[in-house]
Amino acid sequence: MSEAIQVVGLYVxxxxxxxxFYVGxxxxxxxxxxxNGDYRWLTVQHPEQPGFQLGLFRPQPPVHDAVTAQTLNELVAKGAMPPLVMxxxxxxxxxxxxxxxxxxxxQEPVxxxxxxxxxxxxxSGNGWKIVQEGA
Amino acid sequence: MTTGQSAPATPIPTGQDPRLLRRLLRAKDRIDAASHEDWPVSRLAAVSGVSVTHFAHAFRQAFGLPPHRYLLTRRIERAKALLRDTDRPVTEIAFDTGWNSLGTFGRTFRDVTDESPSAFRTRERSLTQGFDRVPACYLNAANRPDLNIAVSEKRRQDRDNKVPGSQAMEPL
Structure with a gap:
Protein backbone atom coordinates (compact mmCIF):
# COMPACT_ATOMS: atom_id res chain seq x y z
CA MET A 1 0.00 0.00 0.00
CA SER A 2 1.58 3.27 -1.09
CA GLU A 3 -1.08 5.67 0.08
CA ALA A 4 -1.95 5.73 3.77
CA ILE A 5 -1.94 7.87 6.86
CA GLN A 6 1.69 8.02 7.92
CA VAL A 7 1.94 10.25 10.99
CA VAL A 8 -0.59 11.47 13.50
CA GLY A 9 0.71 13.70 16.25
CA LEU A 10 -0.16 14.09 19.90
CA TYR A 11 0.74 17.03 22.05
CA VAL A 12 2.72 16.10 25.13
CA PHE A 21 5.76 6.26 28.81
CA TYR A 22 5.20 5.24 25.19
CA VAL A 23 8.45 3.29 24.79
CA GLY A 24 9.19 2.20 28.35
CA ASN A 36 17.53 20.55 16.33
CA GLY A 37 18.38 22.97 19.08
CA ASP A 38 15.37 23.17 21.38
CA TYR A 39 13.18 21.41 18.81
CA ARG A 40 12.74 17.64 18.83
CA TRP A 41 10.96 15.52 16.23
CA LEU A 42 9.96 12.37 18.08
CA THR A 43 7.78 9.66 16.56
CA VAL A 44 7.05 6.17 17.84
CA GLN A 45 5.39 3.11 16.36
CA HIS A 46 3.23 0.31 17.58
CA PRO A 47 5.45 -2.78 17.24
CA GLU A 48 2.89 -4.46 14.98
CA GLN A 49 2.12 -1.40 12.86
CA PRO A 50 5.33 -0.36 11.10
CA GLY A 51 3.58 1.81 8.52
CA PHE A 52 2.20 4.26 11.06
CA GLN A 53 3.98 6.75 13.28
CA LEU A 54 2.60 8.42 16.35
CA GLY A 55 4.22 11.81 16.81
CA LEU A 56 4.94 12.96 20.36
CA PHE A 57 5.20 16.68 19.89
CA ARG A 58 5.66 19.46 22.37
CA PRO A 59 3.70 22.63 21.69
CA GLN A 60 6.47 25.19 21.67
CA PRO A 61 7.80 28.35 20.10
CA PRO A 62 8.50 29.16 17.33
CA VAL A 63 5.76 26.96 15.88
CA HIS A 64 3.41 28.34 18.50
CA ASP A 65 3.76 31.49 20.52
CA ALA A 66 4.21 31.03 24.26
CA VAL A 67 0.57 31.70 25.12
CA THR A 68 -0.73 29.28 22.52
CA ALA A 69 1.76 26.63 23.68
CA GLN A 70 0.63 27.10 27.27
CA THR A 71 -3.03 26.89 26.20
CA LEU A 72 -2.39 23.64 24.33
CA ASN A 73 -0.61 22.17 27.36
CA GLU A 74 -3.58 23.16 29.50
CA LEU A 75 -6.07 21.58 27.11
CA VAL A 76 -4.17 18.30 27.04
CA ALA A 77 -3.87 18.31 30.85
CA LYS A 78 -7.62 18.86 31.15
CA GLY A 79 -8.27 15.78 29.02
CA ALA A 80 -9.85 17.91 26.32
CA MET A 81 -8.10 16.24 23.38
CA PRO A 82 -10.01 13.63 21.36
CA PRO A 83 -9.75 10.00 22.48
CA LEU A 84 -7.28 7.53 21.01
CA VAL A 85 -8.26 3.92 20.48
CA MET A 86 -5.97 0.90 20.30
CA GLN A 107 -11.42 2.58 33.75
CA GLU A 108 -10.87 -1.09 34.50
CA PRO A 109 -11.78 -3.65 31.80
CA VAL A 110 -15.54 -3.71 31.20
CA SER A 124 0.25 14.62 29.76
CA GLY A 125 -3.47 13.82 29.88
CA ASN A 126 -4.15 12.19 26.50
CA GLY A 127 -6.83 9.54 26.90
CA TRP A 128 -6.57 6.07 25.40
CA LYS A 129 -9.11 3.31 25.10
CA ILE A 130 -7.99 -0.26 24.52
CA VAL A 131 -10.63 -2.42 22.88
CA GLN A 132 -10.83 -6.17 22.44
CA GLU A 133 -13.50 -6.80 19.83
CA GLY A 134 -15.72 -9.86 19.66
CA ALA A 135 -14.80 -10.98 23.16
CA MET B 1 0.39 51.66 34.22
CA THR B 2 2.22 54.74 32.92
CA THR B 3 2.60 55.37 29.22
CA GLY B 4 6.35 55.04 29.60
CA GLN B 5 6.10 51.33 30.38
CA SER B 6 5.93 49.01 27.43
CA ALA B 7 3.44 46.17 27.61
CA PRO B 8 4.90 42.71 27.07
CA ALA B 9 4.63 41.52 23.48
CA THR B 10 2.63 38.51 24.59
CA PRO B 11 0.53 38.56 27.74
CA ILE B 12 1.47 36.12 30.46
CA PRO B 13 -0.93 33.17 30.37
CA THR B 14 -3.44 33.51 33.17
CA GLY B 15 -4.36 29.84 33.04
CA GLN B 16 -3.60 27.15 35.57
CA ASP B 17 -0.38 25.15 35.69
CA PRO B 18 -0.77 22.12 33.38
CA ARG B 19 0.65 19.90 36.13
CA LEU B 20 -2.10 21.06 38.49
CA LEU B 21 -4.70 20.56 35.75
CA ARG B 22 -3.43 17.04 35.16
CA ARG B 23 -3.98 16.28 38.85
CA LEU B 24 -7.44 17.86 38.79
CA LEU B 25 -8.21 15.68 35.76
CA ARG B 26 -7.39 12.69 37.95
CA ALA B 27 -10.24 13.66 40.28
CA LYS B 28 -12.57 14.10 37.31
CA ASP B 29 -11.52 10.68 35.98
CA ARG B 30 -12.29 9.13 39.35
CA ILE B 31 -15.80 10.63 39.32
CA ASP B 32 -16.24 9.30 35.79
CA ALA B 33 -15.15 5.83 36.85
CA ALA B 34 -17.44 5.63 39.89
CA SER B 35 -20.12 8.33 39.79
CA HIS B 36 -22.37 6.22 42.04
CA GLU B 37 -19.93 6.65 44.93
CA ASP B 38 -19.89 9.54 47.36
CA TRP B 39 -17.36 12.20 46.35
CA PRO B 40 -16.99 14.73 49.14
CA VAL B 41 -14.54 17.51 48.37
CA SER B 42 -12.06 16.08 50.88
CA ARG B 43 -11.87 12.83 48.90
CA LEU B 44 -11.48 14.59 45.55
CA ALA B 45 -8.91 16.99 46.96
CA ALA B 46 -6.86 14.05 48.19
CA VAL B 47 -6.93 12.46 44.72
CA SER B 48 -5.64 15.69 43.21
CA GLY B 49 -3.13 16.46 45.92
CA VAL B 50 -4.77 19.87 46.41
CA SER B 51 -5.87 21.39 49.69
CA VAL B 52 -9.56 21.08 50.54
CA THR B 53 -9.76 24.87 50.63
CA HIS B 54 -8.59 25.30 47.05
CA PHE B 55 -9.99 22.22 45.36
CA ALA B 56 -13.53 23.30 44.44
CA HIS B 57 -12.39 26.64 43.06
CA ALA B 58 -9.53 25.08 41.08
CA PHE B 59 -11.82 22.37 39.69
CA ARG B 60 -14.43 24.89 38.63
CA GLN B 61 -11.82 27.10 37.03
CA ALA B 62 -10.48 24.12 35.09
CA PHE B 63 -13.68 22.42 33.99
CA GLY B 64 -16.28 25.16 34.08
CA LEU B 65 -18.55 23.79 36.78
CA PRO B 66 -18.19 22.88 40.45
CA PRO B 67 -17.30 19.27 41.27
CA HIS B 68 -20.62 18.37 42.89
CA ARG B 69 -22.50 19.56 39.81
CA TYR B 70 -20.15 17.64 37.52
CA LEU B 71 -20.90 14.54 39.58
CA LEU B 72 -24.60 15.22 39.16
CA THR B 73 -24.31 15.42 35.35
CA ARG B 74 -22.53 12.07 35.26
CA ARG B 75 -25.14 10.44 37.49
CA ILE B 76 -27.98 11.74 35.34
CA GLU B 77 -26.17 10.60 32.21
CA ARG B 78 -25.73 7.12 33.63
CA ALA B 79 -29.32 6.96 34.85
CA LYS B 80 -30.52 7.92 31.37
CA ALA B 81 -28.44 5.14 29.82
CA LEU B 82 -29.85 2.59 32.25
CA LEU B 83 -33.41 3.82 31.70
CA ARG B 84 -32.95 3.59 27.96
CA ASP B 85 -30.98 0.35 27.69
CA THR B 86 -32.35 -1.82 30.49
CA ASP B 87 -35.71 -2.89 31.88
CA ARG B 88 -34.62 -2.39 35.46
CA PRO B 89 -37.02 -0.67 37.85
CA VAL B 90 -36.51 3.07 38.36
CA THR B 91 -35.92 2.50 42.08
CA GLU B 92 -33.01 0.17 41.39
CA ILE B 93 -31.53 2.61 38.91
CA ALA B 94 -31.84 5.44 41.45
CA PHE B 95 -29.86 3.57 44.09
CA ASP B 96 -27.33 2.20 41.59
CA THR B 97 -26.51 5.65 40.26
CA GLY B 98 -25.76 7.08 43.69
CA TRP B 99 -28.98 8.51 45.10
CA ASN B 100 -30.11 7.69 48.61
CA SER B 101 -33.82 7.83 47.87
CA LEU B 102 -36.17 7.43 44.95
CA GLY B 103 -37.78 10.77 45.80
CA THR B 104 -34.53 12.72 45.57
CA PHE B 105 -33.64 10.98 42.32
CA GLY B 106 -37.02 11.63 40.71
CA ARG B 107 -37.09 15.26 41.79
CA THR B 108 -33.52 15.96 40.69
CA PHE B 109 -33.99 14.14 37.38
CA ARG B 110 -37.10 16.22 36.66
CA ASP B 111 -35.43 19.45 37.70
CA VAL B 112 -32.49 18.80 35.41
CA THR B 113 -34.16 17.22 32.37
CA ASP B 114 -37.71 18.61 32.63
CA GLU B 115 -39.26 15.16 32.50
CA SER B 116 -39.66 12.27 34.89
CA PRO B 117 -37.45 9.16 34.66
CA SER B 118 -40.34 7.03 33.41
CA ALA B 119 -41.39 9.63 30.84
CA PHE B 120 -37.80 9.76 29.58
CA ARG B 121 -37.76 5.97 29.30
CA THR B 122 -41.02 5.86 27.36
CA ARG B 123 -39.97 8.62 24.98
CA GLU B 124 -36.49 7.20 24.30
CA ARG B 125 -37.88 3.76 23.53
CA SER B 126 -40.29 5.14 20.96
CA LEU B 127 -37.36 6.51 18.95
CA THR B 128 -35.70 4.36 16.32
CA GLN B 129 -32.07 3.89 17.20
CA GLY B 130 -29.47 3.77 14.46
CA PHE B 131 -26.27 4.28 16.34
CA ASP B 132 -24.75 0.79 16.30
CA ARG B 133 -21.43 2.05 14.99
CA VAL B 134 -20.99 4.90 17.46
CA PRO B 135 -19.21 3.98 20.71
CA ALA B 136 -21.59 3.83 23.66
CA CYS B 137 -19.61 6.39 25.65
CA TYR B 138 -20.20 8.92 22.88
CA LEU B 139 -23.90 8.21 22.76
CA ASN B 140 -24.16 8.57 26.51
CA ALA B 141 -22.20 11.81 26.55
CA ALA B 142 -24.82 13.28 24.22
CA ASN B 143 -27.31 12.64 26.99
CA ARG B 144 -25.25 14.41 29.64
CA PRO B 145 -27.10 17.47 30.91
CA ASP B 146 -25.38 20.77 30.24
CA LEU B 147 -25.75 22.12 33.74
CA ASN B 148 -24.36 25.60 33.38
CA ILE B 149 -26.38 26.82 36.35
CA ALA B 150 -27.01 25.28 39.75
CA VAL B 151 -29.99 22.96 40.01
CA SER B 152 -31.49 25.20 42.70
CA GLU B 153 -31.22 28.17 40.34
CA LYS B 154 -32.78 26.19 37.47
CA ARG B 155 -35.59 25.13 39.78
CA ARG B 156 -36.19 28.74 40.76
CA GLN B 157 -36.19 29.92 37.14
CA ASP B 158 -38.61 27.19 36.09
CA ARG B 159 -40.91 28.10 38.95
CA ASP B 160 -40.80 31.79 38.15
CA ASN B 161 -41.62 31.11 34.54
CA LYS B 162 -44.67 29.11 35.49
CA VAL B 163 -46.19 31.46 38.05
CA PRO B 164 -48.29 34.23 36.49
CA GLY B 165 -47.52 37.65 37.83
CA SER B 166 -44.02 36.81 39.02
CA GLN B 167 -41.02 38.98 38.19
CA ALA B 168 -40.23 36.72 35.24
CA MET B 169 -43.51 37.76 33.58
CA GLU B 170 -42.75 41.41 33.09
CA PRO B 171 -44.81 43.02 30.34
CA LEU B 172 -42.91 43.75 27.15
Whole structure:
Protein backbone atom coordinates (compact mmCIF):
# COMPACT_ATOMS: atom_id res chain seq x y z
CA MET A 1 0.00 0.00 0.00
CA SER A 2 1.58 3.27 -1.09
CA GLU A 3 -1.08 5.67 0.08
CA ALA A 4 -1.95 5.73 3.77
CA ILE A 5 -1.94 7.87 6.86
CA GLN A 6 1.69 8.02 7.92
CA VAL A 7 1.94 10.25 10.99
CA VAL A 8 -0.59 11.47 13.50
CA GLY A 9 0.71 13.70 16.25
CA LEU A 10 -0.16 14.09 19.90
CA TYR A 11 0.74 17.03 22.05
CA VAL A 12 2.72 16.10 25.13
CA UNK A 13 3.93 18.40 27.88
CA UNK A 14 7.35 16.78 28.23
CA UNK A 15 8.94 14.66 25.50
CA UNK A 16 11.31 12.79 27.85
CA UNK A 17 8.35 11.81 30.00
CA UNK A 18 6.35 10.82 26.90
CA UNK A 19 9.29 8.75 25.58
CA UNK A 20 9.50 6.89 28.88
CA PHE A 21 5.76 6.26 28.81
CA TYR A 22 5.20 5.24 25.19
CA VAL A 23 8.45 3.29 24.79
CA GLY A 24 9.19 2.20 28.35
CA UNK A 25 5.67 1.36 29.48
CA UNK A 26 3.53 0.78 26.37
CA UNK A 27 6.36 -0.93 24.47
CA UNK A 28 6.25 1.23 21.34
CA UNK A 29 9.36 1.47 19.13
CA UNK A 30 11.13 4.72 18.37
CA UNK A 31 10.90 5.60 14.67
CA UNK A 32 12.59 9.02 14.67
CA UNK A 33 14.16 11.03 17.44
CA UNK A 34 15.86 14.06 15.95
CA UNK A 35 16.82 17.19 17.80
CA ASN A 36 17.53 20.55 16.33
CA GLY A 37 18.38 22.97 19.08
CA ASP A 38 15.37 23.17 21.38
CA TYR A 39 13.18 21.41 18.81
CA ARG A 40 12.74 17.64 18.83
CA TRP A 41 10.96 15.52 16.23
CA LEU A 42 9.96 12.37 18.08
CA THR A 43 7.78 9.66 16.56
CA VAL A 44 7.05 6.17 17.84
CA GLN A 45 5.39 3.11 16.36
CA HIS A 46 3.23 0.31 17.58
CA PRO A 47 5.45 -2.78 17.24
CA GLU A 48 2.89 -4.46 14.98
CA GLN A 49 2.12 -1.40 12.86
CA PRO A 50 5.33 -0.36 11.10
CA GLY A 51 3.58 1.81 8.52
CA PHE A 52 2.20 4.26 11.06
CA GLN A 53 3.98 6.75 13.28
CA LEU A 54 2.60 8.42 16.35
CA GLY A 55 4.22 11.81 16.81
CA LEU A 56 4.94 12.96 20.36
CA PHE A 57 5.20 16.68 19.89
CA ARG A 58 5.66 19.46 22.37
CA PRO A 59 3.70 22.63 21.69
CA GLN A 60 6.47 25.19 21.67
CA PRO A 61 7.80 28.35 20.10
CA PRO A 62 8.50 29.16 17.33
CA VAL A 63 5.76 26.96 15.88
CA HIS A 64 3.41 28.34 18.50
CA ASP A 65 3.76 31.49 20.52
CA ALA A 66 4.21 31.03 24.26
CA VAL A 67 0.57 31.70 25.12
CA THR A 68 -0.73 29.28 22.52
CA ALA A 69 1.76 26.63 23.68
CA GLN A 70 0.63 27.10 27.27
CA THR A 71 -3.03 26.89 26.20
CA LEU A 72 -2.39 23.64 24.33
CA ASN A 73 -0.61 22.17 27.36
CA GLU A 74 -3.58 23.16 29.50
CA LEU A 75 -6.07 21.58 27.11
CA VAL A 76 -4.17 18.30 27.04
CA ALA A 77 -3.87 18.31 30.85
CA LYS A 78 -7.62 18.86 31.15
CA GLY A 79 -8.27 15.78 29.02
CA ALA A 80 -9.85 17.91 26.32
CA MET A 81 -8.10 16.24 23.38
CA PRO A 82 -10.01 13.63 21.36
CA PRO A 83 -9.75 10.00 22.48
CA LEU A 84 -7.28 7.53 21.01
CA VAL A 85 -8.26 3.92 20.48
CA MET A 86 -5.97 0.90 20.30
CA UNK A 87 -7.07 -2.61 19.33
CA UNK A 88 -5.80 -5.41 21.58
CA UNK A 89 -6.21 -9.19 21.50
CA UNK A 90 -6.81 -9.60 25.21
CA UNK A 91 -7.94 -6.50 27.06
CA UNK A 92 -7.61 -7.93 30.56
CA UNK A 93 -4.10 -9.27 29.90
CA UNK A 94 -3.00 -5.93 28.45
CA UNK A 95 -4.60 -4.13 31.38
CA UNK A 96 -2.69 -6.31 33.88
CA UNK A 97 0.60 -5.87 32.07
CA UNK A 98 0.33 -2.10 31.70
CA UNK A 99 -1.05 -1.51 35.18
CA UNK A 100 1.90 -3.43 36.63
CA UNK A 101 4.20 -1.06 34.76
CA UNK A 102 2.49 1.89 36.41
CA UNK A 103 0.13 3.02 33.65
CA UNK A 104 -2.68 5.16 35.10
CA UNK A 105 -5.93 3.45 34.19
CA UNK A 106 -9.09 5.50 34.40
CA GLN A 107 -11.42 2.58 33.75
CA GLU A 108 -10.87 -1.09 34.50
CA PRO A 109 -11.78 -3.65 31.80
CA VAL A 110 -15.54 -3.71 31.20
CA UNK A 111 -17.38 -6.19 28.97
CA UNK A 112 -20.16 -4.60 26.93
CA UNK A 113 -21.77 -5.06 23.55
CA UNK A 114 -19.53 -8.03 22.80
CA UNK A 115 -16.30 -6.08 23.44
CA UNK A 116 -14.04 -5.60 26.44
CA UNK A 117 -12.53 -2.15 26.88
CA UNK A 118 -10.45 -0.23 29.39
CA UNK A 119 -9.18 3.35 29.52
CA UNK A 120 -5.87 4.89 30.51
CA UNK A 121 -4.15 8.26 30.22
CA UNK A 122 -0.65 9.23 29.31
CA UNK A 123 1.26 11.51 31.71
CA SER A 124 0.25 14.62 29.76
CA GLY A 125 -3.47 13.82 29.88
CA ASN A 126 -4.15 12.19 26.50
CA GLY A 127 -6.83 9.54 26.90
CA TRP A 128 -6.57 6.07 25.40
CA LYS A 129 -9.11 3.31 25.10
CA ILE A 130 -7.99 -0.26 24.52
CA VAL A 131 -10.63 -2.42 22.88
CA GLN A 132 -10.83 -6.17 22.44
CA GLU A 133 -13.50 -6.80 19.83
CA GLY A 134 -15.72 -9.86 19.66
CA ALA A 135 -14.80 -10.98 23.16
CA MET B 1 0.39 51.66 34.22
CA THR B 2 2.22 54.74 32.92
CA THR B 3 2.60 55.37 29.22
CA GLY B 4 6.35 55.04 29.60
CA GLN B 5 6.10 51.33 30.38
CA SER B 6 5.93 49.01 27.43
CA ALA B 7 3.44 46.17 27.61
CA PRO B 8 4.90 42.71 27.07
CA ALA B 9 4.63 41.52 23.48
CA THR B 10 2.63 38.51 24.59
CA PRO B 11 0.53 38.56 27.74
CA ILE B 12 1.47 36.12 30.46
CA PRO B 13 -0.93 33.17 30.37
CA THR B 14 -3.44 33.51 33.17
CA GLY B 15 -4.36 29.84 33.04
CA GLN B 16 -3.60 27.15 35.57
CA ASP B 17 -0.38 25.15 35.69
CA PRO B 18 -0.77 22.12 33.38
CA ARG B 19 0.65 19.90 36.13
CA LEU B 20 -2.10 21.06 38.49
CA LEU B 21 -4.70 20.56 35.75
CA ARG B 22 -3.43 17.04 35.16
CA ARG B 23 -3.98 16.28 38.85
CA LEU B 24 -7.44 17.86 38.79
CA LEU B 25 -8.21 15.68 35.76
CA ARG B 26 -7.39 12.69 37.95
CA ALA B 27 -10.24 13.66 40.28
CA LYS B 28 -12.57 14.10 37.31
CA ASP B 29 -11.52 10.68 35.98
CA ARG B 30 -12.29 9.13 39.35
CA ILE B 31 -15.80 10.63 39.32
CA ASP B 32 -16.24 9.30 35.79
CA ALA B 33 -15.15 5.83 36.85
CA ALA B 34 -17.44 5.63 39.89
CA SER B 35 -20.12 8.33 39.79
CA HIS B 36 -22.37 6.22 42.04
CA GLU B 37 -19.93 6.65 44.93
CA ASP B 38 -19.89 9.54 47.36
CA TRP B 39 -17.36 12.20 46.35
CA PRO B 40 -16.99 14.73 49.14
CA VAL B 41 -14.54 17.51 48.37
CA SER B 42 -12.06 16.08 50.88
CA ARG B 43 -11.87 12.83 48.90
CA LEU B 44 -11.48 14.59 45.55
CA ALA B 45 -8.91 16.99 46.96
CA ALA B 46 -6.86 14.05 48.19
CA VAL B 47 -6.93 12.46 44.72
CA SER B 48 -5.64 15.69 43.21
CA GLY B 49 -3.13 16.46 45.92
CA VAL B 50 -4.77 19.87 46.41
CA SER B 51 -5.87 21.39 49.69
CA VAL B 52 -9.56 21.08 50.54
CA THR B 53 -9.76 24.87 50.63
CA HIS B 54 -8.59 25.30 47.05
CA PHE B 55 -9.99 22.22 45.36
CA ALA B 56 -13.53 23.30 44.44
CA HIS B 57 -12.39 26.64 43.06
CA ALA B 58 -9.53 25.08 41.08
CA PHE B 59 -11.82 22.37 39.69
CA ARG B 60 -14.43 24.89 38.63
CA GLN B 61 -11.82 27.10 37.03
CA ALA B 62 -10.48 24.12 35.09
CA PHE B 63 -13.68 22.42 33.99
CA GLY B 64 -16.28 25.16 34.08
CA LEU B 65 -18.55 23.79 36.78
CA PRO B 66 -18.19 22.88 40.45
CA PRO B 67 -17.30 19.27 41.27
CA HIS B 68 -20.62 18.37 42.89
CA ARG B 69 -22.50 19.56 39.81
CA TYR B 70 -20.15 17.64 37.52
CA LEU B 71 -20.90 14.54 39.58
CA LEU B 72 -24.60 15.22 39.16
CA THR B 73 -24.31 15.42 35.35
CA ARG B 74 -22.53 12.07 35.26
CA ARG B 75 -25.14 10.44 37.49
CA ILE B 76 -27.98 11.74 35.34
CA GLU B 77 -26.17 10.60 32.21
CA ARG B 78 -25.73 7.12 33.63
CA ALA B 79 -29.32 6.96 34.85
CA LYS B 80 -30.52 7.92 31.37
CA ALA B 81 -28.44 5.14 29.82
CA LEU B 82 -29.85 2.59 32.25
CA LEU B 83 -33.41 3.82 31.70
CA ARG B 84 -32.95 3.59 27.96
CA ASP B 85 -30.98 0.35 27.69
CA THR B 86 -32.35 -1.82 30.49
CA ASP B 87 -35.71 -2.89 31.88
CA ARG B 88 -34.62 -2.39 35.46
CA PRO B 89 -37.02 -0.67 37.85
CA VAL B 90 -36.51 3.07 38.36
CA THR B 91 -35.92 2.50 42.08
CA GLU B 92 -33.01 0.17 41.39
CA ILE B 93 -31.53 2.61 38.91
CA ALA B 94 -31.84 5.44 41.45
CA PHE B 95 -29.86 3.57 44.09
CA ASP B 96 -27.33 2.20 41.59
CA THR B 97 -26.51 5.65 40.26
CA GLY B 98 -25.76 7.08 43.69
CA TRP B 99 -28.98 8.51 45.10
CA ASN B 100 -30.11 7.69 48.61
CA SER B 101 -33.82 7.83 47.87
CA LEU B 102 -36.17 7.43 44.95
CA GLY B 103 -37.78 10.77 45.80
CA THR B 104 -34.53 12.72 45.57
CA PHE B 105 -33.64 10.98 42.32
CA GLY B 106 -37.02 11.63 40.71
CA ARG B 107 -37.09 15.26 41.79
CA THR B 108 -33.52 15.96 40.69
CA PHE B 109 -33.99 14.14 37.38
CA ARG B 110 -37.10 16.22 36.66
CA ASP B 111 -35.43 19.45 37.70
CA VAL B 112 -32.49 18.80 35.41
CA THR B 113 -34.16 17.22 32.37
CA ASP B 114 -37.71 18.61 32.63
CA GLU B 115 -39.26 15.16 32.50
CA SER B 116 -39.66 12.27 34.89
CA PRO B 117 -37.45 9.16 34.66
CA SER B 118 -40.34 7.03 33.41
CA ALA B 119 -41.39 9.63 30.84
CA PHE B 120 -37.80 9.76 29.58
CA ARG B 121 -37.76 5.97 29.30
CA THR B 122 -41.02 5.86 27.36
CA ARG B 123 -39.97 8.62 24.98
CA GLU B 124 -36.49 7.20 24.30
CA ARG B 125 -37.88 3.76 23.53
CA SER B 126 -40.29 5.14 20.96
CA LEU B 127 -37.36 6.51 18.95
CA THR B 128 -35.70 4.36 16.32
CA GLN B 129 -32.07 3.89 17.20
CA GLY B 130 -29.47 3.77 14.46
CA PHE B 131 -26.27 4.28 16.34
CA ASP B 132 -24.75 0.79 16.30
CA ARG B 133 -21.43 2.05 14.99
CA VAL B 134 -20.99 4.90 17.46
CA PRO B 135 -19.21 3.98 20.71
CA ALA B 136 -21.59 3.83 23.66
CA CYS B 137 -19.61 6.39 25.65
CA TYR B 138 -20.20 8.92 22.88
CA LEU B 139 -23.90 8.21 22.76
CA ASN B 140 -24.16 8.57 26.51
CA ALA B 141 -22.20 11.81 26.55
CA ALA B 142 -24.82 13.28 24.22
CA ASN B 143 -27.31 12.64 26.99
CA ARG B 144 -25.25 14.41 29.64
CA PRO B 145 -27.10 17.47 30.91
CA ASP B 146 -25.38 20.77 30.24
CA LEU B 147 -25.75 22.12 33.74
CA ASN B 148 -24.36 25.60 33.38
CA ILE B 149 -26.38 26.82 36.35
CA ALA B 150 -27.01 25.28 39.75
CA VAL B 151 -29.99 22.96 40.01
CA SER B 152 -31.49 25.20 42.70
CA GLU B 153 -31.22 28.17 40.34
CA LYS B 154 -32.78 26.19 37.47
CA ARG B 155 -35.59 25.13 39.78
CA ARG B 156 -36.19 28.74 40.76
CA GLN B 157 -36.19 29.92 37.14
CA ASP B 158 -38.61 27.19 36.09
CA ARG B 159 -40.91 28.10 38.95
CA ASP B 160 -40.80 31.79 38.15
CA ASN B 161 -41.62 31.11 34.54
CA LYS B 162 -44.67 29.11 35.49
CA VAL B 163 -46.19 31.46 38.05
CA PRO B 164 -48.29 34.23 36.49
CA GLY B 165 -47.52 37.65 37.83
CA SER B 166 -44.02 36.81 39.02
CA GLN B 167 -41.02 38.98 38.19
CA ALA B 168 -40.23 36.72 35.24
CA MET B 169 -43.51 37.76 33.58
CA GLU B 170 -42.75 41.41 33.09
CA PRO B 171 -44.81 43.02 30.34
CA LEU B 172 -42.91 43.75 27.15
Missing amino acids: RDQDEAYE KLGFKVHTDQR AVDDCRATYDRLRDKGVEFT ARYGNVDANFRDP
